[in-house]
Amino acid sequence: MRAGRLALQPRFRKMARMTIRYAILPAHPGAHLFQVTVEIDDPDPQGQGYTLPAWIPGSYMIRDFARNLVRVRALAGGVRRVRITKTDKHSWRCAPIAPGQTLTLAYEVYAYDLSVRAAHLDTTHGFFNGASVFLLPDGRGHETCRVDIFAPRERRLRGWQVATGLQPARGTAPGGFGTYLAADYDELIDCPVELGSFAAQEFAVEGVPHRIAITGRVARLDAQRLAQDLARVCAVHARMFEPRSRRPPFAGYTFLTMAVDSGYGGLEHRNSTALLCQRDDLPHAGMKTATEAYRRFLGLASHEYFHAWNVKRIKPSAFVPYDLRQESYTPLLWLFEGFTSYYDDLGLRRAGLLTPEQYLGELATTLTTVLQRSGRRKQSLAESSFDAWIKYYKPDENAPNSIVSYYQKGALVAAGLDLAIRAATAGRRSLDDVMRLFWRQYKSAGADYAGVTEEAIAPAMVAATGVDVARSLRDWTRGTGDPDFAALFAPFGIAAERGPALESAHFAMLGCRIGAGPEGRISQVFDGGPAQAAGLSAGDQVLALDGLRAGGNRIDAVLARYAPGDAVEILAFRRDELLRFDVVLASQAPVKWKLNLDPKASVKARRLRTGWLGAA
Numbered sequence: 001m002r003a004g005r006l007a008l009q010p011r012f013r014k015m016a017r018m019t020i021r022y023a024i025l026p027a028h029p030g031a032h033l034f035q036v037t038v039e040i041d042d043p044d045p046q047g048q049g050y051t052l053p054a055w056i057p058g059s060y061m062i063r064d065f066a067r068n069l070v071r072v073r074a075l076a077g078g079v080r081r082v083r084i085t086k087t088d089k090h091s092w093r094c095a096p097i098a099p100g101q102t103l104t105l106a107y108e109v110y111a112y113d114l115s116v117r118a119a120h121l122d123t124t125h126g127f128f129n130g131a132s133v134f135l136l137p138d139g140r141g142h143e144t145c146r147v148d149i150f151a152p153r154e155r156r157l158r159g160w161q162v163a164t165g166l167q168p169a170r171g172t173a174p175g176g177f178g179t180y181l182a183a184d185y186d187e188l189i190d191c192p193v194e195l196g197s198f199a200a201q202e203f204a205v206e207g208v209p210h211r212i213a214i215t216g217r218v219a220r221l222d223a224q225r226l227a228q229d230l231a232r233v234c235a236v237h238a239r240m241f242e243p244r245s246r247r248p249p250f251a252g253y254t255f256l257t258m259a260v261d262s263g264y265g266g267l268e269h270r271n272s273t274a275l276l277c278q279r280d281d282l283p284h285a286g287m288k289t290a291t292e293a294y295r296r297f298l299g300l301a302s303h304e305y306f307h308a309w310n311v312k313r314i315k316p317s318a319f320v321p322y323d324l325r326q327e328s329y330t331p332l333l334w335l336f337e338g339f340t341s342y343y344d345d346l347g348l349r350r351a352g353l354l355t356p357e358q359y360l361g362e363l364a365t366t367l368t369t370v371l372q373r374s375g376r377r378k379q380s381l382a383e384s385s386f387d388a389w390i391k392y393y394k395p396d397e398n399a400p401n402s403i404v405s406y407y408q409k410g411a412l413v414a415a416g417l418d419l420a421i422r423a424a425t426a427g428r429r430s431l432d433d434v435m436r437l438f439w440r441q442y443k444s445a446g447a448d449y450a451g452v453t454e455e456a457i458a459p460a461m462v463a464a465t466g467v468d469v470a471r472s473l474r475d476w477t478r479g480t481g482d483p484d485f486a487a488l489f490a491p492f493g494i495a496a497e498r499g500p501a502l503e504s505a506h507f508a509m510l511g512c513r514i515g516a517g518p519e520g521r522i523s524q525v526f527d528g529g530p531a532q533a534a535g536l537s538a539g540d541q542v543l544a545l546d547g548l549r550a551g552g553n554r555i556d557a558v559l560a561r562y563a564p565g566d567a568v569e570i571l572a573f574r575r576d577e578l579l580r581f582d583v584v585l586a587s588q589a590p591v592k593w594k595l596n597l598d599p600k601a602s603v604k605a606r607r608l609r610t611g612w613l614g615a616a
């Protein structure tokens with residue numbers, strides 16, 4: 001179907017029973033409202049309950065999507081109003097209705113969250129994740145789902161199309177408005193939908209069709225280059241998990257990409273990903289060498305694609321199944337996010353989209369970021385994973401002093417394990433073998449798959465590689481130890497070197513961060529630094545240093561005239577009170593790591609290095 005009114009009744013009657021029938025219409029793009037219905041047969045005779053997820057898999061924070069539902073009402077047989085009451089913040093219950101009647105819920109969803117996590121609708125496009133728009137009838141999560149996606153009524157939006165990983169039903173053209181199918185609710189909400197006029201490009205990986213749909217105007221977009229580069233990355237990941245068939249584990253894959261003025265993020269799904277990027281990140285016609293922004297975009301796409309294996313199929317036991325009513329705690333996000341972060345850039349290197357030097361540069365940046373922050377001494381990766389809901393996803397000004405990133409340190413742990421395994425086996429085994437073992441376990445378990453438990457990881461690594469890394473793994477993930485990178489890189493002819501960080505003067509000499517702009521407000525104060533010792537706090541507005549204006553953009557220029565260890569006086573406003581601080585400038589600059597290829601590396605080291613990073 002192309003366009004039309006949202007029918008609540010007769011059209012549905014002929015459809016198969018025990019299927020949840022959803023319909024969604026971008027009813028009022030100007031008011032950012034989707035209109036949604038959900039219809040079932042044989043509702044619970046005691047009164048049917050409904051629930052909307054409180055969070056979306058892949059983004060570990062309670063988001064309470066139900067806050068955006070408006071005017072929820074219920075109809076029996078498509079005509080008679082049924083009383084519906086709210087039973088908790090994301091649940092409803094209908095009064096019992098006569099047997100044999102269908103029960104339909106109709107409601108509106110306010111969609112104005114321009115992120116990959118919820119829903120957004122305006123006159124330029126529509127986007128939704130099922131988790132934020134589709135109510136699940138209690139006890140019916142295993143039923144098949146059909147969803148009618150209606151075109152907007154406005155004449156000026158006639159050119160819109162549909163991009164999604166959902167399966168079009170017979171009679172619905174791929175990319176067209178019409179009926180789409182999902183095997184169950186879990187699949188339904190794992191297939192986000194983009195509506196709009198796209199720049200689209202297609203490519204294949206071992207015969208499996210892949211599609212890129214880009215919403216948002218991008219000047220002189222080189223979609224062909226994008227497709228070529230993504231094809232190489234996708235092929236690399238598929239080949240790693242399936243060295244024989246080289247095929248990815250789905251019938252098709254869609255990169256839903258929103259190009260905007262500012263923003264960055266991605267969310268993984270089983271056969272698609274939703275990406276948000278800046279339009280300048282995307283390649284333009286005539287672009288010779290890949291810009292850093294474009295490489296970052298490719299890294300994001302690589303990351304989300306790798307997740308199609310690692311977290312969408314290989315899962316922590318806590319996510320089998322997901323409990324979307326409340327937090328699902330796992331100590332293993334370092335394995336699912338950290339290892340994925342390790343493989344995202346490594347995938348670009350393997351695809352020839354980063355040079356070995358560029359790759360090592362990225363890894364060194366991660367090393368610097370993790371090692372500069374004292375949070376890594378206070379929180380283990382297991383704790384960071386477990387508390388993601390209240391810490392990593394809710395960072396405050398003290399985050400660098402209290403949190404370790406399971407992405408960044410998790411990636412370093414993956415690198416440390418990979419290097420250790422390769423060195424111990426003369427390059428015959430690697431972390432790839434471990435990932436393949438997890439993959440085989442997933443495939444052979446079928447419907448009985450119970451997910452990865454923490455206790456099973458070290459034994460799996462021994463089984464896959466013959467190398468016992470249990471002690472390191474415990475120290476790096478349950479403890480707060482760091483991989484010893486100087487020692488780990490040495491056999492590869494790579495020198496891990498420390499140098500002074502060439503960051504802003506206030507970061508180096510005061511040990512704090514000051515926000516950009518004329519306000520000159522301190523945003524973060526780092527543990528053990530001069531600012532903290534003097535009592536300067538986040539929120540303080542720096543005005544003067546030794547009697548001279550040093551607010552806003554002036555601070556770094558003023559500090560440049562001082563030497564490490566100098567004593568200075570800083571004046572700052574705190575809650576409108578003028579305060580004086582005696583500060584002794586740091587005598588040691590923060591450390592920055594560099595990873596350098598040793599040109600005099602031995603033949604053995606070069607062989608190991610080539611096995612890891614490919615030929616230079």
Ligand SMILES: [Zn+2]
Pocket residue numbers: 268303307336337340
């Ligand atoms: Zn991720």
